[in-house]
Amino acid sequence: MSLQLDTAAQNLLFRDARTANTFTDEPVSDEQVQAVYDLVKYAPTAYNQQPLRIVLVRSAEGRERLVRHMNEGNRAKTAAAPLVAILAADNEFHEELPDQFPAFPQAKEVLFGERPVRERSASFNAALQVGYFILGVRAAGLAAGPMTGYNAEAIDKEFFTDGDHSVLAVVNIGKPGERAWRERGPRLAYNEVVTTV
């Protein structure tokens, strides 16, 4: 085992952490979400673009607006989780790129002037950020329950009226409850994933 990361951190983020389907009643505070963001915001993306947008669903009305667009099997747990976060890509992220990547201020027009290119870049880089965010939730000692089973078009319309955002995941967040997860599924072996040329 040649990792520098200490075993407790390995376990917290990867080995013991699991996707949770049930949670305790313990609330998740804005301060906790801020601490997660203030950690994971440093993880890398292409041209330092930061397309990820996060909608925290806290009100009863907001929860109802979301739950009805979730697939049947995701509704009860999304209704019951202490906190739910909608993670979306902002397809107009290039507007802020001159500030975020001052080394190449022309990138906004030269690289990302066309919407389809921008959407592909936003999807990929926001997906990286979704991965970072999930690990950040775990870094806060919380469990994440990421889901992709929902009506994406309906969520985009319901929560982003500008037509410029694409939902990538909805994540339940909290302390794991009773029977919070099923048995862990198998992972591919190293030599099924990695080849050398």
Next chain:
Amino acid sequence: MSLQLDTAAQNLLFRDARTANTFTDEPVSDEQVQAVYDLVKYAPTAYNQQPLRIVLVRSAEGRERLVRHMNEGNRAKTAAAPLVAILAADNEFHEELPDQFPAFPQAKEVLFGERPVRERSASFNAALQVGYFILGVRAAGLAAGPMTGYNAEAIDKEFFTDGDHSVLAVVNIGKPGERAWRERGPRLAYNEVVTTV
């Protein structure tokens, strides 16, 4: 600061870690890459799908085949890095899904029977895995230099002859060298990214 993750781990993975553009000559062993994989393989994806494929470019001939498809500005550092990894999505990941997600063996056909649906799922979930892999490289005490500036179609043809793989990133890996990075770019503030409903 309400994180459970210890400060050393926060720094190693997020705060001190940086995208490296130069590296020392110290080699990166297969054992190190295996340790990275054996950590990050546990991070979550939808339906436990594992579309990420990794090609380690170790031979001089392989390096040459890769470097010529990189954008001009990425060639010198890709030629010089101790190890280069091509990260790609396997768009036929559903073939192994009945083994990986035994709770719903029909997912292979019912959810992922159509190639366009499969490609979208492979892109998103392999992108999550790219994010996990970058943090895993850092967990091994190494620096990652992820790049997306290359001729993707040419790399797909050069390294994946089956037409079923899509490169997502090329990552230089090693110990950071002299002047390995530029000044860190700014990050969006919490309230520019997070809203509450």
